[in-house]
Amino acid sequence: MTSSPLRFQTGGHINRDKPIEFEFNGKIYTGFDGDTLASALLANGIFLTARSFKYHRPRGVMGAGVEEPSCLVELLGVHAAGNHAATKVELRTGLRAKSVNCWPSPNFDLLSINQFFSRLLPAGFYYKTFMWPNWHLFETSIRRAAGLAAAPDERIPDHRYETRWWYGDVIVVGAGPCGLLAAMMASRSGARVMIVDDHREAGGHLRASRMIINGNPALDWVAAIVEELDANPEVTRLQDAIAWGYRESNQLMITERNPLEDHVFQRGWKARANRVILATGAIERNLIFANNDRPGVMLASAVQRYANEYAVMPGRRAVIFTNNSSAYELAHDLRSLGIDVAGIVDSRPSSAIGVEQQGLDMPLFAEHQVMTAHGGKKVQAVTIRDKNGVTTRLNCDLLALSGGWNPAVHLFSQSRGTLAYDADLASFVPDKPSQQVICVGAAAGQMNLAFAIVETAALTSSCLQNQGFTVAAVATPELSTITDYNIHPLWKVDGLRPGDKAFIDIQNDVTLDDIGLAMREGFDTVEHVKRYTTAGMGIDQGKIGNVNVIGNMAEASNKTPGEIGTTTFRSPFTPVDFGSIAGQRSGEVVLPFRHTPITKWNKAQGAVMYEAGARWQRPGYFPVAGETMQNAINREAEAVRYGVGVYDGSPLGKFDISGRDAAAFIDLLYTNDFSDLEIGMGRYGIMLSEDGMILDDGVTFKLAENHYFMSTSTGYADLVFRHMEYILQVERPSWQVWITPITSQWCNATICGPKARDVLVALGTSVDISAEAFPFMALREGIVADMPARICRVSFTGEVSFEINVWPRHAEAMWHRIMEAGAPLGILPIGSETSHVLRVEKGFLSLGHEVDGTVDPFDLGMGWIMSRTKMHAIGRRSVDIRRESGKPRRELIGLLPDSNGELIPEGAPITPNGDRVASEGFVSACVWSVVKQRVIALGLLLNGRARIGQTVFIRDREKTIKAIVTKPCFHDPQGHRLRG
Amino acid sequence: MGYQISTERQALQATFDIKGVKAAVARKLSPLGLALPSDRNTTSRSNDITLCWIGKSHWLLVAPAEMETQLKASLVPDDTTHDCRVVLVSDVFTFFSITGPQANDIMAIASPLDTRPKKFPENGSTFSELFGIRGLILRQPNGFTIAIEQSYADMVAAYFRKI
Secondary structure: OOOOOOEOOOOOOOEEEEEEEEEEOOEEEEEEEOOEHHHHHHHOOOOOOEEOOOOOOEEOOOOOOOOOOOOEEEEOHHHOEEEEEHHHOEOOOOOEEEEOOOOEOOOOEHHHHHHHHHHHOOOOHHHHHOOOOOHHHHHHHHHHHOOOOOOOOOOOOOOOOEEEEEEEEEEEEOOOHHHHHHHHHHHHOOOOEEEEOOOOOOOHHHHHOOOEEOOEEHHHHHHHHHHHHHOOOOEEEEOOEEEEEEEOOOEEEEEEOOOOOOOOOOEEEEEEEEEEEEOOOEEEOOOOOEOOOOOOEEEHHHHHHHHHHOOEOOOOEEEEEEOEOOOHHHHHHHHHHOOEEEEEEEOOOHHHOOHHHOOOOOOEEEOEEEEEEEOOOOOOEEEEEEOOOOEEEEEOOEEEEEOOEEEOOHHHHHOOOOEEEEOOOOEEEEOOOOOOEEEOHHHHOOOOHHHHHHHHHHHHHHHHHHOOOOOOOOOOOOEOOOOOOOEOOOOOOOOOOOOOOOEEEOOOOEEHHHHHHHHHOOOOOHHHHHHHHOOOOOOOOOOOOHHHHHHHHHHHHOOOHHHHOOOOOOOOOOOOOHHHHHOOOOHHHOOOOEOOOOHHHHHHOOOEEEEOOOOEEEEEEOOOOOOOHHHHHHHHHHHHHHOOEEEEOOOOEEEEEEOOOHHHHHHHHEOOOOOOOOOOEEEEEEEEOOOOOEEEEEEEEEEEOOEEEEEEOOOOHHHHHHHHHHHHHHHOOOOOOEEEEOOOOOEEEEEEOOOHHHHHHHHOEOOOOOOOOOOOOEEEEEEEOOEEEEEEOOOOOOOOEEEEEEOHHHHHHHHHHHHHHHHHHOOEEOOHHHHHHHHHHHOOOOEOOOEOOOOOOOOOOOHHHOOOOOOOOOOHHHHHHHHHOOOOOEEEEEEEEOOOOOOOOOOOEEOHHHOOOOOOEEEEEEEEEOOOOEEEEEEEEEOHHHHOOOEEEEEEOOEEEEEEEEOOOOOOOOOHHHHO | OOOOOEEEEOOOEEEEEEEEOHHHHHHHHHHHOOOOOOOOOEEEEEOOEEEEEEEOOEEEEEEEHHHHHHHHHHHOOOOOOOOEEEEEOOOOEEEEEEEOOOHHHHHHHHOOOOOOOOOOOOOEEEEEEEOOEEEEEEEEOOEEEEEEEHHHHHHHHHHHHHO
């Protein structure tokens, strides 16, 4: 041994020339390049590494890979992250980690007191106990005590995650012997191949074994294939990468933990191939006996991997407990390494134990079972029992378990392939595929490697030939001794007593008693047992425990495990960083955003920017130094009411609509008539969906015969486009109508206010802008400020408005010219908050406020927009049918709240007498009115128009506010100003 | 940027959206000496003009900005009387070029489009997802040209800075 007490002086696949210091629970240790955190901790003699989820029992490392159920750690520092299995954390310089679920340390954990009350904490305890008076009273404390690692407190640095797509002919998952063989054959056939493996180096089980292939160490054979694959540019080989999700159309979700490129921290792959070959191997399961969770109780395959791959022996005197032949490989390895083995405890009868025992000069206890493990923070001995009940105590500090092997069918199941129970394997194997996928090797249930290789070659050859590739024969490698797999299922040991802590799901602290309790209480299907007990949930997903749950349920109910069935295998197969899913979508681009050519100017003016529909970043308001938001809005609103303002209306949706049937199409879309519209004029319209509810509103201008310019609301532009395309493609396919979205072809600076015309005059224009020549709702094309422009007289503010539409290439110049020309008139830029105030004063509707998917034009007092001659307009029939019922409706009203100047939150309910009862309406918008110099609001109220003048009551959390119902217009109800 | 690529926001391009009956579109474009692409999601070229077939009855014509006036006159975008419709959309799109030995890597990050040559040929052109939004993808020597709605141009530029 070296200075690390449990490290062999030679052997393993670690780089002893590169020692690495790391921190665990505040102490500094040393490992080697090639170690995992788990192997390095074991090498340093650290066995107590965590506390359990519920009872806070001492726990240590149990596995060596993705199956690890108990040794989860929280990573600290720049790589801060929670709940990483120590077996999958690569040792690197600067690594800092700590145990989860314990305080102050795993050695002394205050909540370990839970162990003494464990009889009072069975499955379902929380559901039954904390019901009165209210679960939420206890929730915070319970959640604090439960759970695993916390999310990092501080924002971790931008690690440059990346996601990318990949397409090819074949994806092989798993770089064990079968996966490598499949990938090599695919590569030689000329296919584009990806091979994905979750270990740092290829080889799979071969890296943990001492197998000889073709007369040489197995890893020589592995290295030759890897070299061949790496030489082929059509092969993408990902190591330390986990395929964690199987989606439709053969798409695999993969996280590559350590990409070659320094500038990428982790990479998520969305890889899709014509065929997927799953060579995912098998996962060893544990055995169920008392105290089977003590530190020092490990899976036999894990002990073998630590010994052979990392040169670590996690104990000095071992006992092997098995129900199958595979664990004997470990016994042979330990014998070769000179490790003291106190005995092999095999639950099978002597007659079932075959050649696997040959050459072992160690005690073999056939037809014996381990009853219990002794020791608190580390196993010290085990008590075994023969079939007659005679017990023997064996001293040991390591207990290696093998309860059989479960083919890793998770990805196959996620692909919607079905599973079948194989009684010979005592586990579930892939049955009928649902996608173009095959399973090979142990993943297919073939536990004999020699047979697995032959079968893999045949299946891969067939898979490639079906795709049209020519496959050359491959030489089957010659393997050293292989033992046939033989298992006698042992779902639990005999003689367990109630109260024995025999864990069936180590990670979730679920005992065999919990399963029994669940079934006695009527939860007799595997999905119900899962939910009641939490067995198989969480990040573990039952990798080593689920089949034991199923086996025990089968025994208890006199069914076969196949009749019990499995639970749903969910992605991710193992925990992955959210960052590797999100990829580059973080920080500035975490959400899509859109700018107008004026955005830069807006920001330079100090505008408060935020999204205002359809991902457009718009200025909310333009505060000057020391000014509050409300004061800024008031100042901007007063400029429009009494002077002039300008806003960037570019985000409004815009469509060019033309074609032989364009006029008929517009008439079909809108509830009012457009067919009599004159060229150069526009009309406000409301568009309904099929259910007769308002979909959108906007103004459409007639540019020429069968040629229209439609504007829509910003946020609904895409929805309207889809609606129109649906009508044309599905309902009116014979109509000739061409729709071209031109939202970004036209930018729009809207000059509004009593002095708007003066600004336009100052700009200089070729258009006669007098009210007579250019009336409200007209459109003119001409020159403005020496630039070609399309001017529309539309108003969303209630004041005279000119929408100056120019191509974006001119937008910035036009904006500057407007600000210069308007400066002597006191022009101000206004934001969307101010526009909101102005439209509320005017009572103009807004989608998302008054229009919430439940209203029709009559509800808003706009029955006038429902043409009496055009009954075929979309949604019209639905409106009529609904209104024929005569049921009362919520109607748009104005409100004058008695709120002492405070604004009322949008959505605040209006209830009878302000009682805490069902609402009769709600506040849709509430602002400080610069024309009324008070708070005003709009709302929807049951039979609202008949209640004008009445007092209603608005609930604002615990307050009740009186309000007088008014007409929904507070400014210039006749519209003289906007037509001026 | 960690990849060996060069990205460049290109100057305005003369761009026309063309929808209509195939024969009518062919007639409309024939004065330009421009044949319709033979396969969907491919391009045809004549001089500096590129015509992309991007939908069942949908094409996009792209040319240098200095040709805009001439093309506008030729294509009569305000004429709605034919069985096809041409709309000037030069300002709708912002074009970026992505060139360099790792241009394919950038496309694999930006778009789910399968850009293998047998799936997306030398004259390939198609709308697909680009950084989560819709965009046009064209091959060019040593890389790709992409076009996205100009309102998203700053966002795409931000993506390029990140990768």
